[in-house]
Amino acid sequence: MKHELTLLLVATQFLTRLPLPALRHFDPDWLHQSSRHFPAVGLLVGGLCALAFGLGELAFGPLTAAVLATMLGVYITGAFHEDGLADTCDGLGGGMSRERALTIMKDSRLGTFGTLGLALALLLKISLLASLDTAAAMAALVLAHGGSRLACISLIALLPYGGDIEHAKAKPMAQRLTHRQWWLAGLWLLPAVALLWPLFSPGHWLLAVVLAGLASWHMYRLLKRRLGGYTGDGLGATQQLAEIAIYAGLAARL
Numbered sequence: 001m002k003h004e005l006t007l008l009l010v011a012t013q014f015l016t017r018l019p020l021p022a023l024r025h026f027d028p029d030w031l032h033q034s035s036r037h038f039p040a041v042g043l044l045v046g047g048l049c050a051l052a053f054g055l056g057e058l059a060f061g062p063l064t065a066a067v068l069a070t071m072l073g074v075y076i077t078g079a080f081h082e083d084g085l086a087d088t089c090d091g092l093g094g095g096m097s098r099e100r101a102l103t104i105m106k107d108s109r110l111g112t113f114g115t116l117g118l119a120l121a122l123l124l125k126i127s128l129l130a131s132l133d134t135a136a137a138m139a140a141l142v143l144a145h146g147g148s149r150l151a152c153i154s155l156i157a158l159l160p161y162g163g164d165i166e167h168a169k170a171k172p173m174a175q176r177l178t179h180r181q182w183w184l185a186g187l188w189l190l191p192a193v194a195l196l197w198p199l200f201s202p203g204h205w206l207l208a209v210v211l212a213g214l215a216s217w218h219m220y221r222l223l224k225r226r227l228g229g230y231t232g233d234g235l236g237a238t239q240q241l242a243e244i245a246i247y248a249g250l251a252a253r254l
Contacts, residue, residue, distance in 0.1 A: 004037075006030065011037040015149075016045065017078045035156060036181045038149040039188040046145030049073045050138035057134045066129035069141060070122060081152075082118055084236015086110055089117030091233065098227055102163055105233050121240055128247040136250065139196040143208070144246035146189050150182075151216040151242035155230045157182045158220055162229025200250055208249025215241040 006023070011034035013020055049069040056065030074082060091105035093113030104111070110118075129137045156177035197205070219238040223230050230238075 007034040008037045008040060010034040011041050012044070015041045015080060016076050018076065032175045032177075033181075035153050035177055036185040037188070038153050039146045039185050042146040042149035043142060043188060043192055045073055045076050046142035048076060049145065050141040053129065053138050053141060054134060057137075062130045062132075062134070062137070063126070065134075066126045066137070069129060069137075070125050073141075073145070081236040081239045082121070084233040085121060085240040086114035086118045087233040088231075088237035090114035092222065092226055093117075098162075101226060102231070105231065121244060124244050125247060128244070128251045131251050136199055139199045140247055140250045142192055143189075143196060143250070144243045146192055147208075147212060147246050148239045148242035150185055150189060151212055152235045152239040153177055153185060154182060154216055155220055155223065155235060155238055159224055160229040161231070162223060162227035162234070163231040201254065203254045204250050204252065206249075207252055207254070208246045211245035211249045212242045215245040 007030055009020060009023065010026075010030045012018060014031060014034065015038065049072050052072040053065045053069035056068040060068075087105045087107075090107070090111040090113045091101040094101075094104050094111060129140065132140060156175075157179055160176065200208075216238060219234065219241060223234045227234065
């Protein structure tokens with residue numbers, strides 16, 4: 001149990017900017033092992049964003065609340081996943097070959113594809129959240145942030161690493177995730193689903209799962225075909241698409 005708590009701390013430090021105590025001793029392999037706790041970090045981020053939405057809606061209305069919740073999520077994570085989405089759009093949009101795509105994705109400059117992809121993703125998040133009532137929007141934030149992290153690490157279980165492992169920002173994350181670790185990660189979502197189940201119809205739950213699955217499957221096929229596997233940026237893009245897909249499923253007018 002102590003080791004799992006350590007891994008949870010490592011996952012939170014890796015994915016967020018939250019002020020946490022430093023570890024006295026660190027094993028690089030802990031970063032790979034901590035990926036099974038990424039959905040838990042997502043639930044934490046989503047919970048904080050939900051609080052921001054609730055307070056923002058009370059003071060200003062749903063649209064401003066959606067903007068504030070999105071801003072807080074970007075701030076807490078240091079735009080970690082948004083940066084991955086932008087780099088993936090630039091790399092796969094502007095690079096015809098695998099080598100050229102990887103070179104573009106390493107470039108810190110933002111291109112046309114990345115700018116458009118990031119802007120449209122943020123607009124979609126905000127508009128979908130603003131279309132929900134307060135309780136549903138707050139629940140959607142928790143579910144989407146947690147569920148999208150599970151979708152993100154599913155690619156680590158299904159694909160090999162497709163980037164240049166010698167220059168990877170986090171080499172331990174280039175290891176394959178076992179299916180057992182993936183199932184353990186999914187257990188984090190069960191309490192949230194059980195608690196928030198009454199807020200949405202079965203149709204909305206089903207649509208959210210299907211859309212998130214399609215978004216993840218699309219990224220799986222795209223990264224496998226273009227890069228031969230996942231990269232850190234590709235994982236960030238997967239998280240962003242799955243998050244939007246869950247919002248869309250829960251907000252759809254069935």
